[in-house]
Amino acid sequence: MSLDFSTTLGGAWFPTPIFTASGCASSGKELAQFFPLREIGAVVTKSIMLKPRAGRPTPRMAETPSGMLNSIGLQGPGIDAFLADDVPWLASQGARIVVSIAGETAEEYGVLARKLRGVSGISAIEVNISCPNVENRGLVFACDPNSASEVVKNVRGIIGGELPILAKLTPDVTNIAAIASSVINAGADGIAMINTVLGMVINTETMRPHLGGKTGGLSGPAIRPIAVRAIYQVKQALPNVSILGMGGVASGKDAFELILAGASGVSIGTASFGDPSAVYRIQNELRDILMAKGFTSVKEAVGYAHRSEGE
Amino acid sequence: LPINKNAAQIRATVLSNRRVGVYHQIALEVGDLVRHIKPGNFIAISVGGENSKMVLRRAFAISRTSDRGTVELIISPQGSGSKWLCAQPEGAHVDVVTPLGTAFGIPTEPVTALLVGGGYGSAPLFGLAEVLKNRGCRVIMALGASTAAKIYAPLEGKRAVTLLKIFTEDGTAGETGRVTDSLPDLIAEHDVRVIYSCGPMPMLEALSTIAVQADIAHQCAVEESMACGIGICMTCVMPVKTETGEIKNLRSCIDGPVMDGEAVQWQLVGSQL
Numbered sequence: 001m002s003l004d005f006s007t008t009l010g011g012a013w014f015p016t017p018i019f020t021a022s023g024c025a026s027s028g029k030e031l032a033q034f035f036p037l038r039e040i041g042a043v044v045t046k047s048i049m050l051k052p053r054a055g056r057p058t059p060r061m062a063e064t065p066s067g068m069l070n071s072i073g074l075q076g077p078g079i080d081a082f083l084a085d086d087v088p089w090l091a092s093q094g095a096r097i098v099v100s101i102a103g104e105t106a107e108e109y110g111v112l113a114r115k116l117r118g119v120s121g122i123s124a125i126e127v128n129i130s131c132p133n134v135e136n137r138g139l140v141f142a143c144d145p146n147s148a149s150e151v152v153k154n155v156r157g158i159i160g161g162e163l164p165i166l167a168k169l170t171p172d173v174t175n176i177a178a179i180a181s182s183v184i185n186a187g188a189d190g191i192a193m194i195n196t197v198l199g200m201v202i203n204t205e206t207m208r209p210h211l212g213g214k215t216g217g218l219s220g221p222a223i224r225p226i227a228v229r230a231i232y233q234v235k236q237a238l239p240n241v242s243i244l245g246m247g248g249v250a251s252g253k254d255a256f257e258l259i260l261a262g263a264s265g266v267s268i269g270t271a272s273f274g275d276p277s278a279v280y281r282i283q284n285e286l287r288d289i290l291m292a293k294g295f296t297s298v299k300e301a302v303g304y305a306h307r308s309e310g311e
Numbered sequence: 312l313p314i315n316k317n318a319a320q321i322r323a324t325v326l327s328n329r330r331v332g333v334y335h336q337i338a339l340e341v342g343d344l345v346r347h348i349k350p351g352n353f354i355a356i357s358v359g360g361e362n363s364k365m366v367l368r369r370a371f372a373i374s375r376t377s378d379r380g381t382v383e384l385i386i387s388p389q390g391s392g393s394k395w396l397c398a399q400p401e402g403a404h405v406d407v408v409t410p411l412g413t414a415f416g417i418p419t420e421p422v423t424a425l426l427v428g429g430g431y432g433s434a435p436l437f438g439l440a441e442v443l444k445n446r447g448c449r450v451i452m453a454l455g456a457s458t459a460a461k462i463y464a465p466l467e468g469k470r471a472v473t474l475l476k477i478f479t480e481d482g483t484a485g486e487t488g489r490v491t492d493s494l495p496d497l498i499a500e501h502d503v504r505v506i507y508s509c510g511p512m513p514m515l516e517a518l519s520t521i522a523v524q525a526d527i528a529h530q531c532a533v534e535e536s537m538a539c540g541i542g543i544c545m546t547c548v549m550p551v552k553t554e555t556g557e558i559k560n561l562r563s564c565i566d567g568p569v570m571d572g573e574a575v576q577w578q579l580v581g582s583q584l
Binding site: 024065273276 | 319
């Protein structure tokens with residue numbers, strides 16, 4: 001029996017459901033030595049801002065049980081250098097590209113969207129409204145339905161129907177399904193979730209917060225059950241909305257779990273830090289699992305955990 | 312230039328694992344990959360085995376390589392990852408990615424080079440010393456540590472070294488004091504043209520000042536904690552003055568570990584740029 005391994009997210013088609021995760025693949029060049037980028041679903045690039053950004057001071061990292069905290073603070077070259085160097089390079093590799101954008105204000109997301117309009121080779125835009133490593137918690141737009149939808153409205157207003165928009169959400173809210181509804185109503189085509197979970201490590205030698213930025217984002221297998229829960233809740237509330245799922249996926253079985261919860265695509269993040277070929281390996285493992293379970297397409301498996309008793 | 316060029320992920324066999332002072336000297340079979348490894352390059356190793364709660368790879372300096380396809384590492388069993396690695400018996404398999412990072416630049420002229428190592432930071436200097444000697448350079452090595460057991464200076468590694476000076480803070484080996492104390496005199500006396508270093512950050516910073524004062528080059532291998540070793544996590548950054556004069560956070564895995572000591576903005580490490 002053959003398997004249709006392709007997937008669609010907000011109308012965009014991808015040959016496989018396995019993507020890199022924003023912030024865990026830079027702009028692809030580093031991983032290209034370990035597997036062909038064109039053979040995965042898409043490269044989701046590190047969230048890009050309007051201007052070059054130095055990011056937070058070191059230490060930026062702390063390993064935690066089955067996970068890690070990071071506090072990078074969106075270091076990057078800025079959108080102009082990114083569009084001049086990284087997008088053409090990724091396109092030359094034959095990779096599908098999902099560009100992740102992050103702004104300091106709702107207006108800035110609109111400016112970023114304007115820069116992306118008409119750029120060839122981009123499959124979708126991820127609107128990162130949930131980076132935890134910003135100075136002001138009030139700037140985590142995805143914590144508030146109004147701020148979240150304002151950002152998405154701005155991007156949609158500029159992009160029109162040209163590209164699918166995925167809004168990236170944080171699980172650090174009381175009701176993630178309500179935030180998801182608000183961004184979908186504001187014009188998002190799909191949801192990317194989950195971003196890292198806000199955490200802290202205190203160094204017991206210095207007896208102060210270990211990270212330069214004090215707080216950081218928790219990622220890795222430790223947060224996978226949170227991702228599965230959040231995806232399940234959003235799929236239940238919005239059954240027709242496509243979800244790019246992520247959060248601690250380290251194996252094909254983990255990716256399958258997110259798909260069963262309702263993800264149409266799965267991004268691999270922290271696993272790539274421990275295993276540079278993780279994205280490729282997980283993709284192969286997932287293909288084998290779907291076939292072994294008798295699915296004939298990815299689509300068939302999406303949200304399969306929601307089926308009623310007896311089905 | 313392609314990033315991580317020549318790097319490959321392979322299953323390597325532990326050929327030997329023995330204690331040397333407070334360290335472990337571990338030899339790994341990596342086959343043909345040795346042909347691409349240069350002094351200064353590092354290796355990233357997966358630790359803890361399957362289902363480990365340690366999700367991040369560990370980066371280690373490569374001490375030496377042999378034509379027989381082996382790499383030698385000097386490891387201080389301090390954290391849970393390095394302790395796991397030091398507990399691996401002969402014949403065990405480990406998942407490695409190598410070669411990674413920048414290499415020490417070799418002078419085009421047969422000059423006198425000073426190699427300075429702090430603690431197990433001396434490890435990559437022995438492989439470098441052999442390359443320098445083969446290029447006709449004169450190699451002076453100065454090693455320092457808090458105490459004798461923390462000096463790593465294997466007999467076989469000394470062949471390429473013309474003059475070896477050892478310093479311990481407690482006086483249990485060599486001269487008493489810090490390795491950096493007597494270097495300005497040594498540099499002048501032997502007409503040293505380049506310093507190569509590896510060790511703790513305060514030592515590298517002190518050497519950078521000494522090199523600037525003596526107006527000689529200083530290539531240092533930095534050690535900042537890394538999550539991936541291949542340039543995707545952005546955790547291991549160092550503030551460095553680039554060719555345009557801008558100070559940028561550069562990744563010590565891609566733009567390092569070997570960096571120009573004068574370009575590194577030591578006073579800004581851990582600060583908001």
